[in-house]
Amino acid sequence: MTTTSTLSKAARRPVTRPAEARRRAPRLPFSAWHLLLAPLAVLFALPMLWLLVSSVMSDAQFNRFPPALVPSGIDLGGYRYVLGNGMFPRWLLNSVIVSTVSVASNLVFGALGGYAFARMRFRGSRALLALMLATMAVPFQLTMIPTFLVMKQFGLIDTLGALIVPSLVTPFAVFLLRQFFLSLPRELEEAAWLDGCSRLRVLWSIVLPLARPALATVAVLTFLTTWNDLSWPLIAINHDTQYTLQLGLTTFQGTHHTRWSAVMAGNVITVLPVLLAFLAAQKTFIRSLTSSGIKG
Numbered sequence: 001m002t003t004t005s006t007l008s009k010a011a012r013r014p015v016t017r018p019a020e021a022r023r024r025a026p027r028l029p030f031s032a033w034h035l036l037l038a039p040l041a042v043l044f045a046l047p048m049l050w051l052l053v054s055s056v057m058s059d060a061q062f063n064r065f066p067p068a069l070v071p072s073g074i075d076l077g078g079y080r081y082v083l084g085n086g087m088f089p090r091w092l093l094n095s096v097i098v099s100t101v102s103v104a105s106n107l108v109f110g111a112l113g114g115y116a117f118a119r120m121r122f123r124g125s126r127a128l129l130a131l132m133l134a135t136m137a138v139p140f141q142l143t144m145i146p147t148f149l150v151m152k153q154f155g156l157i158d159t160l161g162a163l164i165v166p167s168l169v170t171p172f173a174v175f176l177l178r179q180f181f182l183s184l185p186r187e188l189e190e191a192a193w194l195d196g197c198s199r200l201r202v203l204w205s206i207v208l209p210l211a212r213p214a215l216a217t218v219a220v221l222t223f224l225t226t227w228n229d230l231s232w233p234l235i236a237i238n239h240d241t242q243y244t245l246q247l248g249l250t251t252f253q254g255t256h257h258t259r260w261s262a263v264m265a266g267n268v269i270t271v272l273p274v275l276l277a278f279l280a281a282q283k284t285f286i287r288s289l290t291s292s293g294i295k296g
Contacts, residue, residue, distance in 0.1 A: 051271070055079070055264040062260040078261030082252075082269065087240055091248035095227060098160055098244060102167045102226040103219050109169035110218055111211070114177030115203050119189070129178075132171045140231065148235060162236040163244070167226055173218045180214035181207060216281045223277055227270075245270050 054062070058075040061068050082088055117129050147166055148157070156162040184207065192202045208215070230246040237243060240251070249266045252259050 051264060051267055055268045057261055059259060059261050078265035081259060081262040082266045090241060091243050091245045094160060094242060095245040098163045099223050099226045101164050103222045105168040106170060106173040106218055106222045107215055110173030110177050111208060113174040115181055117178045118181035133175060136171050151236060157236055158238045158242060160242060163233055176218055177214055180211050184210055220277055220281045224274055227274055
């Protein structure tokens with residue numbers, strides 16, 4: 001009798017399945033990948049942290065040996081020196097002008113060129129696309145002298161035009177937008193053509209609103225390139241009134257004496273717009289890279 005009741009109780013117990021056991025197992029409040037990515041994020045953030053910390057050090061702390069990793073106090077002398085420089089607002093304005101015009105022109109010309117390569121078939125289109133992509137493999141050092149000679153013939157040397165004209169449109173912008181346009185269904189455009197829309201109207205009203213992630217990616221990458229460029233302004237600009245921020249910061253470094261606190265403070269001010277631009281467009285940047293795969 002006892003054996004029968006024991007067997008009946010065991011039969012009434014719910015059988016725990018492996019899937020239910022895994023479901024009941026305690027879960028981490030975050031993804032397991034965070035255990036790997038968090039230390040890597042801290043490692044990559046160390047230079048930015050050191051830049052911020054060193055910008056509030058005094059020149060005496062910089063010149064001390066061994067160097068101090070933690071400042072004994074907050075010294076804003078570097079920021080006062082940078083912001084008190086009469087040319088700093090001018091350099092900031094020049095960088096804003098060059099970056100803004102370059103971003104706007106790359107969006108306009110990149111969209112036109114990318115749409116033409118993605119949707120229009122004309123004689124030599126594939127060869128022209130291959131030639132354009134081949135220019136991406138040419139380093140800037142090889143095109144630097146020809147570009148300088150062309151800008152000199154136009155009379156743009158030592159003006160902001162010398163910084164803007166070479167970056168009006170880049171092959172990368174055309175290629176990235178072309179890849180994104182290829183991922184869009186043609187049916188939307190064909191319906192607009194049946195309604196009598198021209199190609200430019202289709203591009204403006206239908207294609208570009210759908211291509212906002214790709215446009216944001218082009219804008220961010222173009223802004224990063226033009227804002228941080230130093231080599232070309234160093235060659236094309238001679239007068240300090242036409243300096244950009246990156247070129248102006250080099251004046252804080254001398255042969256015999258360098259104001260490291262001012263250099264670090266200026267770098268913090270220069271990096272802030274870049275960091276804010278990337279954080280603002282981070283989601284659209286990732287969405288564009290995941291949706292614009294390589295297509296034929």
